[in-house]
Amino acid sequence: MSNTKILVENGSAELFETLRETNVGILKLRTADCASLSSVILYTLKKLTKLILWGTYSGRCSLNLPETFQFISLQEVECSYDWLCSLLIALSSLEHYVKCEMYNVVLQPREYSCEYDSQTHVFDFRSEMLALDMSHMPIFVKSGSVEMFELLRDTNIGILALRNADFTSSASKILYTLKKLTKLYLWGIYSERCTLQLPETLQFIPLLKVECSSEWLCSLLIALFSLDHSVKC
Structure with a gap:
C-alpha cells in the first residue's frame, strides 16, 4: 500500500485503528481532529513517507512519526507558536532528510495560543529547537x-x-542568524537593491523562477562575492 493515498475528511478512532500497522504511504488529514485521532497509530505505519495537513492546531504537537517519514505539507494551517515549534522538533529528531513544506501557515498570537494557567510550567519549545541540528531538514515556504x-x-x-x-x-531580517544555512532557493520578482544578509555558511543560491532588476542582481552578486569563499549561483 505504499503507493496508496488516503484522504480523511472526517474520521473516527475506529477508522484509524483499521489502518494500524498497514503499509499506507501517503496520508492526508483535513482537520485537526483527524490529526489528533491518527496520532496514536502514525508510528505503526512503517511505510508512511508523506503527511499532508489542514486545520487549526494549539498546544504541543502530538504527532508520533515513523522512521520512514520524509515529507510533511502544511496546506491551510492555523497553529500556535508552541505547536509549530514542537512539530519542527519532532521532524528534526528523525535525524534524516525530511522536507517541511508550508503552503499557508498562520501563527496565532502568543497570548491567544498560550493555554496554560499561571501555575503551570510552560516548557520552552524554542530553547529545545535551538539546540537541535536541523541542517538535514529543508523548509519550503509558500506562504x-x-x-x-x-x-x-x-x-x-x-x-x-x-x-x-x-x-x-x-x-531577510533573520537569514544571517541561520548559522548552518548552506542553500537558499529563490523564486519571485525583485527590484531595487538586494537586502539579503547572508550567513557565512552559505554555499549555493539557485534563482529558479526570478524576474529582477539589474540593480538587484548586481547587489546580490556583490553580497555573494563578499562571503570570500566558493558560492555557487
Missing part, C-alpha cells in the same frame, strides 16, 4: 509571515526555499 520567520531565528536550518519576493523580504 508565511514575519512572525513565522522570527520563530526560525537562530535555528540550525540547512536549506530554505522562498517561493516569492514577499517571503524573501520577511526572511
